[in-house]
């Protein structure tokens with residue numbers, strides 16, 4: 001797809017850094033560079049760093065690898081990391097990316113911001129599910145406030161609804177949205193996954209109306225049912241170069257390191273790279289070195305096995321929260337059983353006000369959930385609450401749900417008075 005007409009006005013003005021362009025030449029063996037204004041590596045304070053992983057594997061960053069970890073580096077990737085990521089991606093998703101189709105990010109969150117920067121003018125719109133991840137809404141809102149919200153059910157975004165909305169818009173001669181934002185697995189906050197038929201339908205719709213898809217997939221490997229593989233990614237099913245995909249290492253490696261990557265058509269990735277040059281030059285080389293050391297010292301099978309093992313914690317917590325919900329919550333509180341991710345999304349009866357419940361009873365009863373309105377583009381979803389079961393111990397879960405039941409009782413009393 002030709003992305004030129006889709007780019008935002010602000011993007012059209014971006015020019016590559018005249019110094020960054022010289023970076024590969026500067027690194028050629030034998031080159032005497034009086035070019036880049038990098039500090040001298042001899043001045044850096046680090047001597048060596050011994051890294052020991054919980055798996056028992058260890059490695060040391062020292063000498064040249066320490067120089068690289070401390071020095072300015074390439075914008076696209078720490079050199080040794082890129083081949084490891086390309087291999088990780090093909091092993092995980094079966095998609096064979098070329099070297100110019102990936103860009104490291106400071107977490108997937110940076111990709112959300114960048115996508116809107118690159119494509120959304122103030123008058124443009126973006127398709128999101130209702131509810132949607134507030135971090136995405138926050139990132140997009142810096143550029144546009146126009147959202148086309150599509151409801152979701154227990155099979156993910158209701159693509160038939162999206163199709164109706166777009167058909168009407170086109171018939172009315174209205175501007176078509178720039179991209180469709182989708183969290184296909186373990187949706188935050190709804191906990192649902194987009195079923196394969198809807199994945200196909202979403203791609204079909206995007207192709208028909210020439211709209212890009214932003215596939216944000218941080219919960220792909222946070223699987224709560226043993227032996228169930230994730231459905232094929234939208235990117236792997238895309239034949240039209242419409243999908244820009246965000247992968248995150250936050251839920252499977254360490255969120256504090258802020259590591260993720262964007263992949264997709266080379267011309268789109270080139271735009272991400274161009275913007276990143278101006279935004280933060282590159283993602284921390286030290287953090288990338290840590291991921292490099294990890295991936296170089298663990299086979300994919302070993303890494304996947306570690307992730308599966310860690311998912312037992314989430315599965316145990318999910319089961320505890322479901323059991324407590326069955327035991328303690330009234331029958332008119334509805335929820336879907338999540339098979340991926342970290343969230344349970346409670347729907348309470350019409351008229352319930354989750355913001356008021358948290359405000360008036362949260363501290364008093366000693367329980368915290370996130371009110372639904374923060375996940376809505378319009379401040380709706382007032383009778384919804386998100387519970388996260390990722391961090392809490394199973395022993396605390398039952399007490400937490402007993403307190404949540406108390407909150408529900410108080411709200412019911414308030415409404416009936």
Ligand SMILES: Cc1ncc(COP(=O)(O)O)c(C=O)c1O
Nearest residue numbers: 107108109133183188248250260
């Ligand atoms: C749906 C979704 N996208 C993106 C992010 C941000 O991920 P990262 O830590 O990689 O920036 C989160 C974090 O919770 C998330 O839930």
